[in-house]
Amino acid sequence: MSLSDLPEGRATLKVTVKQAPESYHTDSTLDTASLLSSPSSSRDDIFTRHRSWPDPFEIPRFSYDVELQLKRGNEAYEENGTLLNIRKDTKSEILDKLAEAMYAYTAYPSREEYDIVAQSLIRKHPCLREPGSAKGWYCWKFSLKFKMGNYRNKLRVAGCSQLQVNRSSSGPKQKLKKAKKAEVSFLPDFPEGRTQNVMEEERLAIIEAMKKKKADMKKVNEMMVGTFSLRRKYIVEQQPPVAEVKTKWPALFTEIQIEAEFTRITSADLSGSLFSGLEQHLPRVMELYRARIGSCPELKKVLSMLDDDNSNQMKRAVILRGLPYFLREDPSKFLRSTEATETGQHGEGHECRHPSGKRRRGAS
Structure with missing residues (x-):
């Protein structure tokens, strides 16, 4: 249960650093490598969120040329306080990366969360401070708001279910449920390699398991985790009555699954x-x-x-x-x-x- 239980000198730790495909940076040492993955290091985080908003926010790595500009700019700022004269395309790339990293936590950040990201950016790259600004990050905050809106629209056009469901239909005015601030994963897309038919078979298996006199709750819990996206799609889009949900998802109404579902949706312990x-x-x-x-x-x-x-x-x-x-x-x-x-x-x-x-x- 603890490394101290092992004989002295025998405890070892292996660290594997996985580099994102689009990054041009490689770390030569592991001295500064973090054991926690960055918000943009896993592409699966875009579809399934399970973490609370960090403070300070971890600023992702940008492309090689942008990182080089920021490095030179930070050195000049430390020497004589000179601010970086940032180009339009460079600023756009910075905002794009930040929007992607923010979306890994929530599609609709709050005002305080925008503040945290803007402050963290200036703290890591002081050369990006705004001249004449008391705090140095107000304009970055407003730029992030616009960029986040554009990023959501881009994902909506690409077919992101969570963002498509928030738009009213073109026919009769029927506004579907929009994610609340606490709901970080209220309508995730289907995981890669898992189709709706596969998860539907698991749903039927859950019903059969719950009919048994002594159900295998460990297996049921595993299937409930695997069918989370199917269940949320059914509940959010069809808005069925509770009695119908109880018929199709009987395990959802057990005490352990009520707490587990709450955690899956809000990433908080009920x-x-x-x-x-x-x-x-x-x-x-x-x-x-x-x-x-x-x-x-x-x-x-x-x-x-x-x-x-x-x-x-x-x-x-x-x-x-x-x-x-x-x-x-x-x-x-x-x-x-x-x-x-x-x-x-x-x-x-x-x-x-x-x-x-x-x-x-x-x-x-």
């Missing part, structure tokens, strides 16, 4: 983000609960749970249990918990995690 959000607001919510004890005796009973256990896990449970009383809602319709063990579809009791962090058997 339960992890929930608990981290609860802990972030713990002190303030506790103050609000205590301030309303006089008008809501039920909150006093919920807060008394902390007398015996003042851990973060119990505080999470207190916040969730007290929420319906604080909002003046019916607790029976707001939260449901379970204590008993029930037999599920596959002959096993479903295990759920209580807000306090304790594991319980049963269905919720």
Whole structure:
């Protein structure tokens, strides 16, 4: 499990640097080689996104002549502060490369993400600073916005499903679903070498597997990952009712697949983000609960749970249990918990995690 478990002097690490075909640069040493691939090093990232936006943003390598210009320009800037008089074609290539690298994370960057890219560009190549600008990167930010729009249009014309679905049809006005800011991979194209017929066969295999008394969930999870693009195409473009989705994708409604699908779409951990959000607001919510004890005796009973256990896990449970009383809602319709063990579809009791962090058997 750890390199320290091996005999001293026997642990080795092999690093293989894969160079992009269009690049003219070759690294002579591995001293500065990063073990993390750059955003533009993998062509598959254009179709499937699974990473959050980096800060600072890793600026990709440009063509050899542009890199040579930037190298000379940075040297002159360090010597006497001279800025590079950049040509139009050079600027266009820089923006093209940056747009491709940004699209590997999201097709619709936010204002803050544009800021991060522009700042990272100036930080790596200070000779590109804008004369007379306080920050030196404002114009680069606006140029990136226009270039990103042109890049999306280029991919839309080329047949990119994610971008084509965001345009209204020429017939009746029916605006299809557009990716939200948190959705980094809401409509990916089919992976290379995998056709719709192949994934449809896997979908039918998932249905048959879920009918078994004891399904092989490891195999089901693998097939759910492989059919992600087919499933998103069906849900986004056809917008079916939930009952129909449950019939065609029964595994999608299991607890593990709900979290896994959320991660595939947003690259975020569902339960992890929930608990981290609860802990972030713990002190303030506790103050609000205590301030309303006089008008809501039920909150006093919920807060008394902390007398015996003042851990973060119990505080999470207190916040969730007290929420319906604080909002003046019916607790029976707001939260449901379970204590008993029930037999599920596959002959096993479903295990759920209580807000306090304790594991319980049963269905919720």
